[in-house]
Amino acid sequence: MQTLTRIIEKCKLIAFDLNYFQAKDWKNNQxxxxxxxxxxxxxxxxxxxxxxxLAVGILGVGDRKQIVKxxxxxxxxxxxxxxxxxxxxxxxxxxxxDGFIFxxxxxVIRNLSGMFQILKVGTFVHYLDYPQNFKPNVGxxxxxxxxxxxxxxxxxINNVPVTNExxxxxxxxxxxNRQLLDHIYNIRQEYPWRLSAEELYYIVRxxxxxxxxxxxxxxxxxxxxxxxxxxxxxDKIKVLVSGSFCEQxxxxxxxxxxxxxxxxxxxxxxxxxxxxxxxxxxxxxxxIGALAEAYLKKSTFSSSIYDIENxxxxxxxxxxxxxxxxxxxxxxxxxxDPALLDMPILQKACDDMNVRYVxxxxxxxxxxxxxxxxxxxxxxxxxxLWGEQLVEVD
Amino acid sequence: MAKSNxxxxxxxxxxxxxxxxxxxxxxxxxxxxxxxxxxxxxVYTFVPGNISELILSFDMLPVxxxxxxxxxxxxxxSAGYIREAEKYGHSEDVCTYVKCDIGMMLSxxxxxxxxxxxxPDLLLLSYTGCFTFMKxxxxxxxxxxxxxxxxxxxxxxxxxxxxxxxxxxxxxQLKEEVIPKMEKVSGIKYDENKLKGILExxxxxxxxxxxxxxxxxxxxxxxxxxxxGVYYIGPINIGFxxxxxxxxxxxxxxxxxxxxxxKGLGPVTPEGVMxxxxxxxxxxxPPNWTSFREFWKLFYDLGAVIVASSxxxxxxxxxxxxxxxxxxxxxxxxxxxMNCYTNLNxxxxxxxxxxxxxxxxxxGFLINSIKSCNSFSAGxxxxxxxxxxxxxxxxxxxxxxxxxxxxxxxxxxxxRLESFFQMLEQRxxxxxxxxx
Numbered sequence: 056m057q058t059l060t061r062i063i064e065k066c067k068l069i070a071f072d073l074n075y076f077q078a079k080d081w082k083n084n085q086x087x088x089x090x091x092x093x094x095x096x097x098x099x100x101x102x103x104x105x106x107x108x109l110a111v112g113i114l115g116v117g118d119r120k121q122i123v124k125x126x127x128x129x130x131x132x133x134x135x136x137x138x139x140x141x142x143x144x145x146x147x148x149x150x151x152x153d154g155f156i157f158x159x160x161x162x163v164i165r166n167l168s169g170m171f172q173i174l175k176v177g178t179f180v181h182y183l184d185y186p187q188n189f190k191p192n193v194g195x196x197x198x199x200x201x202x203x204x205x206x207x208x209x210x211x212i213n214n215v216p217v218t219n220e221x222x223x224x225x226x227x228x229x230x231x232n233r234q235l236l237d238h239i240y241n242i243r244q245e246y247p248w249r250l251s252a253e254e255l256y257y258i259v260r261x262x263x264x265x266x267x268x269x270x271x272x273x274x275x276x277x278x279x280x281x282x283x284x285x286x287x288x289x290d291k292i293k294v295l296v297s298g299s300f301c302e303q304x305x306x307x308x309x310x311x312x313x314x315x316x317x318x319x320x321x322x323x324x325x326x327x328x329x330x331x332x333x334x335x336x337x338x339x340x341x342x343i344g345a346l347a348e349a350y351l352k353k354s355t356f357s358s359s360i361y362d363i364e365n366x367x368x369x370x371x372x373x374x375x376x377x378x379x380x381x382x383x384x385x386x387x388x389x390x391x392d393p394a395l396l397d398m399p400i401l402q403k404a405c406d407d408m409n410v411r412y413v414x415x416x417x418x419x420x421x422x423x424x425x426x427x428x429x430x431x432x433x434x435x436x437x438x439x440l441w442g443e444q445l446v447e448v449d
Numbered sequence: 450m451a452k453s454n455x456x457x458x459x460x461x462x463x464x465x466x467x468x469x470x471x472x473x474x475x476x477x478x479x480x481x482x483x484x485x486x487x488x489x490x491x492v493y494t495f496v497p498g499n500i501s502e503l504i505l506s507f508d509m510l511p512v513x514x515x516x517x518x519x520x521x522x523x524x525x526x527s528a529g530y531i532r533e534a535e536k537y538g539h540s541e542d543v544c545t546y547v548k549c550d551i552g553m554m555l556s557x558x559x560x561x562x563x564x565x566x567x568x569p570d571l572l573l574l575s576y577t578g579c580f581t582f583m584k585x586x587x588x589x590x591x592x593x594x595x596x597x598x599x600x601x602x603x604x605x606x607x608x609x610x611x612x613x614x615x616x617x618x619x620x621x622q623l624k625e626e627v628i629p630k631m632e633k634v635s636g637i638k639y640d641e642n643k644l645k646g647i648l649e650x651x652x653x654x655x656x657x658x659x660x661x662x663x664x665x666x667x668x669x670x671x672x673x674x675x676x677x678g679v680y681y682i683g684p685i686n687i688g689f690x691x692x693x694x695x696x697x698x699x700x701x702x703x704x705x706x707x708x709x710x711x712k713g714l715g716p717v718t719p720e721g722v723m724x725x726x727x728x729x730x731x732x733x734x735p736p737n738w739t740s741f742r743e744f745w746k747l748f749y750d751l752g753a754v755i756v757a758s759s760x761x762x763x764x765x766x767x768x769x770x771x772x773x774x775x776x777x778x779x780x781x782x783x784x785x786x787m788n789c790y791t792n793l794n795x796x797x798x799x800x801x802x803x804x805x806x807x808x809x810x811x812x813g814f815l816i817n818s819i820k821s822c823n824s825f826s827a828g829x830x831x832x833x834x835x836x837x838x839x840x841x842x843x844x845x846x847x848x849x850x851x852x853x854x855x856x857x858x859x860x861x862x863x864x865r866l867e868s869f870f871q872m873l874e875q876r877x878x879x880x881x882x883x884x885x
Contacts, residue, residue, distance in 0.1 A: 128830050130848065132542070132820045137827070159605070162580045166828035168607060169795025173831060182607030182794075187576065187583070187600050188622055197604070197618040361574070361583045363590075363598050390542045392823060396584035399538035400591045416540070 059280040062273060063254045070260035071119055073143060077265050078111045079151050087213040091205075092149060093156040094140070094164050095301040096359060097330035098183065099346045102202055104225040104267060105217050106209040111152070112263025112327070115139035118305045118420040128170070134390040135419045136302040137167045144176045153212050154179040156205065160301060160359040161393050179208040185350070187361055195347045202343050222342035228267045230334040235274035237329070239281065240321070244378055247293065247318035248286040250277070253309050259325045292438045295321040295380045297371065297401065298387035298394040300357065302419050311424040312384060316435030321378040323357075330355055358393035367397070368404035375410055381438050384431065385414035411438060464717070466702040470683060473694050475562060477687065481510055482564035490635050493569040493589065496764050498577030498603050498786030502651055502691040502773075503627070506644040507635040511688035512566055514585065518549040520561040522738030522852030530556060531853055545821040545853040547585045554592055569596055571634045573627065577603040578763075578791030579824040599630040603786040609797050611787050619783035641778060647691035648775040654690050657699035658682075659767045664706050665756035666809055669726035671709035673716040675755035676745040679736060686764040718749045727752030728873050731805045733759045733832065734817040734825050737849040740857045744849075747863055751870050757805035759798070759825075762790040768801060791824045799835050806840055813873050815845040820856050843876055845869035 069077055075090075082088045089108035093100075100110035116122065116139030124145045125138030143149060155177045157168035168182040183201055186194030206217055236259065243250060250258075258277055262270035296312065300323040312319055332353045336345040354360065356367035375383065383405060387394035398414060405412050413434040415427055484491050490509045494500075496516065504511050521527045530552025531545055537555060539548050553559070560566040572593070574586045590598060601622050604615040628639045661681060665674050672678070681702065689695040709715075715723035719742055730748075732755050737744050748755070762768065771788045774781040786792070793801065806814055814836055818826050830846075837844045847865050850856035 128828075130818055130820075130826055130830070133823065133827055157607075159580075162823040163827040165580065165605060165607075166795060166823070169798075170828050170831050172794065172796050173799070173835060182605055184604045184607065186618075187602040188618075188626060190625065193618065193621045193625055194602070196621075197614065200614045358584070359580075361587055361600065363600060387540075392543050392581050393584060395540040395543045396547065396581065396588060398540065400587060402538055403591065416542070 057276060059250075059277065059285070062276055062280075063257055066257040066261035066273065069265060070257050070263075071117070072264070073116060073120055074148055075111055075152075075264055078109055081109055081266055082151060087215055089153040089209055089213050090151060091154045091156060091209065092152050092177070094158060094160075094167070095136075095327060096158060096160055096357060097327040097354075098156050098158055099202065099350070100267070101222065101225040101229050101335070101346060102206055102217070102343070103209065104228065105221040106206060107213060107215045108153075108209055109266060110156075112260075112325075113140060113143070113155075114260070114263070114303050115419050116142060117303060118307075118422065132390055133163060134302055134388050136388070137163055139419070140167065141170065144171065144174060149176060152177055154181065154208055157182045158359075159184045161391070164301075178212055181205055181208060185360070189351045189362060189364070191348065191351060195344075195351050198347045198350060199343050202346060219340060219342055223337050223339065225267075226335050226337040226342060226345065228271065230337055231271050232262065232267055232274065233329060233331060233334065235271060235278060238278055239274065240329075242278070242281050244293075244320045246281070246284070246288075247291075247320050248288045249281040249284070252313050252319035252322070253306060256306070256309055256324060259328055262328060263325065290439070291316050291318045292381040292435050292442075293318050293320045293379065294382050294384050295319075295375060295378060296384045296386055297323055298358075298385050298391075298398070299324050300326045300394070302388035302391060304386060304417055305419060305421055307424050308386070308417055308421060308427065311428050312431050315428045315431035316439070317384070317431060319384075320380060321374060326355060326357065330357075358397045368401050371401055372404060372408055372410065381442060382411040382413070382434065384434075385412055387414075387416055389416045389418050411442070464705050466698060466705055467680075469694075469698045469701055470680065473684060473689060473698065474687065477510070477689075478560050478562040478564060478566075481512065481560065481566055482562070484510055484567045490570040491567045492571045492573050492631075492634075493586075494573040494575050495577070495579075495582050496686045497579060497789040497791055498575050499686065499688075499690075499764065500573075500575055500601070500627075500782045500786065501688045502644060502647045503623075503631065503782060504573070504688065505647050505691055506640060507631045507637050509571070509631070509635050512569065513687055514550040514589070515546050516687055517553060517560065517566065518546040518852050519738045521549050521553055523741055524561065525739065525854075526553075527739060527852035528854050543821075544581045544585075545851055547581060547588065549852045550585070551588060551592065568593055571630060572596055572598045573601065574598065575601045575603065575786060577786050578605075578789045579822075581824070597630055597634050599627045601627050601786070603792060606787060606793050606797060609794055611784060615787060616780055616783050619786065620779045623779050623782065644778045645775040648773045648778055648781060650693060650696050651691045651773040652775065653696045654685060654699055655767055655772050657696070657703050658685065661699065661703055661706060662757070662761065662767075664710060665729075665754070667710050668729075668810070669713070669715045670729065670754045670756050671706050671714060671716065673718070673745075673749075673755050674761060675732045675736065675758035676718075676741075676748070677716060678755070678758055678761040682761050682764055716749075716754055719745065720749070723749050723752070723754065725752050726754050728813060728870060729754055729756045729809065729811045730813050730815050731755070731757045731802060731809065731811045732815050732817060733802060733829065735760045735763070735819050735822060735851060736817060737819075737857050738852050739850075739854040740859065743859060744857075744862070747866050751866070753870065756809040756811055759790050759802065762801075764789065766790055766793070766801070768804070795828050795832065799832055799839075802832065802836060803839060806836065806842060811842070812877065813843045813845060813869065814840075815847070815869065818846065818848045820848065820850040821853065822851065843869070843872050845872075
């Protein structure tokens with residue numbers, strides 16, 4: 056019989072399988088299937104699905120693999136994530152992957168795309184240049200061409216024609232996935248003790264390396280389990296974690312935050328899965344246009360986007376209000392320019408609105424959490440002991 | 450180890466081009482300091498992929514925050530400014546250009562001439578080849594609330610080419626985003642004919658710059674294309690490209706260099722003319738600014754001349770056939786932006802460096818890896834390895850920073866350079882023995 060514990064255990068195994076066995080097995084079952092690896096943060100996986108492919112999220116090695124070769128490719132002042140990715144490439148973990156997508160999030164990931172080109176990893180390497188212009192006839196058009204280029208690269212490999220019908224079907228599946236994730240986050244906001252942040256992390260991360268149909272089934276089961284009361288509420292504050300969207304925090308860090316007196320009810324750990332806020336039009340003659348429109352109008356806020364008309368500090372404060380959190384934990388990877396350069400802006404906005412926060416840095420392989428536990432514990436205690444109601448954020 | 454080169458004289462007479470440049474820069478900062486009185490509008494923008502011709506066509510004045518930062522570095526002010534920014538909440542890990550600039554603003558925004566740099570009327574985010582630029586301007590927007598912002602997103606040459614879609618995307622942004630904002634801020638209507646006229650000067654400037662940076666193919670090289678090169682690219686990178694003054698400056702500079710070639714002279718250093726050219730190097734990466742003179746001295750003392758560098762191509766690359774085209778003004782500006790060195794993909798960068806090493810007959814390839822600059826630094830070790838394998842050339846690697854003096858370790862760099870030069874010397878010796 057399926058239990059929540061079993062689902063979590065299964066997801067934990069899948070999520071941290073650096074050999075991507077599930078994805079490779081899926082590919083081996085049919086001749087014209089392709090595997091497309093993609094780096095953080097967001098990639099419209101729908102288009103790969105419609106081309107009979109599986110988009111596989113590549114998130115570095117965390118603390119699960121010792122980096123030996125990767126360090127020879129990077130100076131000490133560059134973040135950890137690309138070292139692990141290079142190590143995986145050189146150790147043959149990406150054998151049977153067909154292509155790689157590098158979304159435009161920072162200079163390190165951008166240049167990693169060139170390193171893959173030089174090292175000849177995969178049949179194609181595409182740096183997906185996300186538009187910073189949000190007009191449909193300007194940035195939207197450019198983005199559509201980027202997506203079409205990815206499709207043409209895949210077609211060269213498997214010759215599968217991508218029809219509107221196939222794309223609409225894929226969009227529907229991913230819409231469902233987004234709805235289910237949203238539902239789980241909504242339940243957790245009210246009843247965070249029913250599923251810990253660590254457990255949720257395994258469940259979401261597993262979805263990046265298995266077919267969407269399978270992940271939707273998992274999410275439906277999880278929703279079923281956490282609809283009912285399970286576990287015991289504990290006197291903890293509710294927090295939002297911000298800044299961990301690319302290089303992932305070690306599991307020990309997520310556990311530490313929750314053990315130090317916080318429920319994480321909102322985060323940006325695997326934000327690509329929830330990037331599009333709401334649904335994408337899924338019954339249309341122009342599904343690529345629909346994906347582009349969703350990117351332009353329904354993207355979440357992010358350090359990799361400068362939406363002049365829609366500032367991220369305002370959107371962060373809206374999220375604080377929506378999730379009714381007691382405070383924010385700014386946790387960013389060391390040497391992460393996008394996350395760290397956002398901090399003063401976001402923190403100033405928090406100061407202005409009297410939103411409490413604490414901040415620290417980590418690396419994906421951080422192993423000592425004592426300091427963080429003390430820092431977060433003091434933060435949680437201070438709010439529990441002396442916290443007042445949050446100032447209304449309009 | 451090689452001994453120091455003797456110099457003609459410690460008292461170096463300034464060449465006419467140096468004086469011309471000093472006057473141009475001085476006038477720009479004077480104009481900036483008077484901007485509020487004269488009513489001139491001020492545009493903050495970035496060096497790589499700068500579209501200064503368009504700014505000029507609206508009669509506005511440019512400010513380049515990274516130029517301010519490097520000037521602060523050279524004037525030994527950056528450490529204090531960086532501290533200010535870190536006090537304001539910036540991490541030690543992030544780009545020091547950003548922190549130096551923000552610290553300078555927080556400290557009153559006093560420019561290199563001692564006069565206040567005016568607040569921006571427009572932030573023109575020409576976001577080319579460096580993701581951190583985007584974050585930088587988000588921070589500036591926060592410091593200047595309500596300022597007009599124009600975003601110009603330059604697509605990366607990930608496939609090693611500029612496609613018509615990329616150019617079209619940029620031209621649309623220029624037409625629908627940048628030009629309307631400039632019209633609004635300046636109160637002046639866009640005049641394409643005026644822009645074409647300015648671009649005609651850019652062509653002349655571009656041609657002269659190409660010729661100037663070709664001259665190190667001579668042996669001995671008449672110029673140092675890195676340490677002196679950063680001065681040579683000054684005018685095109687601080688807003689003078691497209692002006693008659695820039696054409697005059699580059700013509701004068703070119704004439705001076707031709708004269709040097711005729712006389713068989715080496716480069717001018719801060720301590721006079723370099724007598725003996727022992728090693729010819731190609732350098733990748735920006736220089737360190739806080740100890741610029743000491744850094745340069747480490748090279749000329751040992752007879753090393755930089756014959757080509759990637760950093761002098763940061764504002765735009767002419768080596769691959771690009772030249773402004775006044776008949777296609779906006780397309781041409783777009784292509785200029787996309788052609789910047791850091792907007793090239795890694796295989797293109799390697800090919801360009803290979804071309805330099807081969808054509809300029811370099812003895813070695815050196816990387817100055819900058820802690821602050823991921824756009825340059827990420828991937829440099831693979832670039833180095835690839836060039837070493839491809840060309841069987843000695844390679845060297847040193848680390849420093851742009852404007853944070855905490856990351857300039859003189860002894861470390863000196864040690865590494867001395868070992869590198871020893872390697873070059875031995876290699877030359879072996880080559881000579883082989884011939885014998």
